[in-house]
Amino acid sequence: MSSAPQDSPRIRVLVVDDHAIVRDGISTLLNRQADMEVVGEASDGAEAIAMYCQLRPDVTLMDVQMPGIGGVEAITEIRRFSVDARILVLTTYPGDANAVRALRAGAAGYLLKNGIRSALVEAVRSVHSGRRAVSADIAHELALHALDEPLTQREIAILQLIADGYANKQIASRLNVSVETIKAHLKAIFSKLDVHDRTHAVTIAARRGYINPFSSG
Template sequence: MTVASTSVSPIRVLIVDDHPMVRDGITGLLVRQPDMEAIGEASDGAEAVTRFRELAPDVVLMDMQMEGTGGIEAIQEIRALSRDARILVLTTYAGDANAIRAIRAGASGYLLKNCIRSELLDAIRAVHAGRRVVCSDIAHALAQHALDEPLTEREIAILKLVAEGHPNKQVAWRLSLSVDTIKAQLKTIFEKLGVHDRTHAVTVASRRGYIER
């Protein structure tokens, strides 16, 4: 009697990261898994979109911050190509604002690069199965700030200029706003972030992923 094969095709993973050593490390990890295979790599978001078109991977491992086209833009473009695309963010950026942007863009999961290998492998399997995955540190941050009012795009633009060291007058000039408007906006920003000065505002906004320093 002939027994039918029950083998299952491995999960085909596209690895997107601007550091070759990171890509090599993940590839080496996947090679040792009987249910996974690394089918391609990309070093930035634009290349990720091209490789996605070419390879149609089951899961995309996506870095957030890369030269040129970043992770958020790549996630949006890939999801525009396929609403069924499964994208797992793997990043060093722990801020809740970053995670929210990625999930809203269409990511199925958000992990930090310091996660243990088994966590990454389990996350790939979970995302492939259609589940959402968020690492515990990010989940805690999301819960902590769930009821906070988010910063607006204008407030983020102001904070970016403040982080660069510009005084209110220069911030106002660059954004074509009045100095009084900048002062009022900073007051609102301080309230939303729970801080009392510009330096602390920049520190908290950077930690939460609103801005980069």
């Protein structure tokens, strides 16, 4: 437990995660710190935005993949409301694409939930003091794919539709293009992801955070 001076103001934290058990665990951990207090909990992005505007926490712990408004969209909206918002992503998804989107949206850090508890506590303090906090695994993924050509928005849309169970002909119809155009996009996708079939492409895209497993199609 931290031994912060009694007259030091506590770091006020908002915890955002769609799993109640996870929120409870994080809140319990942070509330045990002498220099921290959890001032609110939100279960999705929309609730996170509303609670941030109401509570104005010092640090917001944000999950990335949630039903409805996801973490990246919530980060963008919160930062639009307050450019000084300090947001730390805490997620189970190690994908570099998710990390890049979150950091570009304004997140000050990106941690994995499977990390040690002390790392989370120290990351909250770091972000609160104006520094960045990125887990070693995420930093490795970012470095590994730094020179990769990113997928375009159209390619990501096609991959999401494949993940949702659509065949090439159906995707072409939904996007109002020819089947040959879809095949050309798939060829480019396979090259960028270094895969040879649709199934592997979806697996890699999901792991790297390009597509959303919560999508209902």
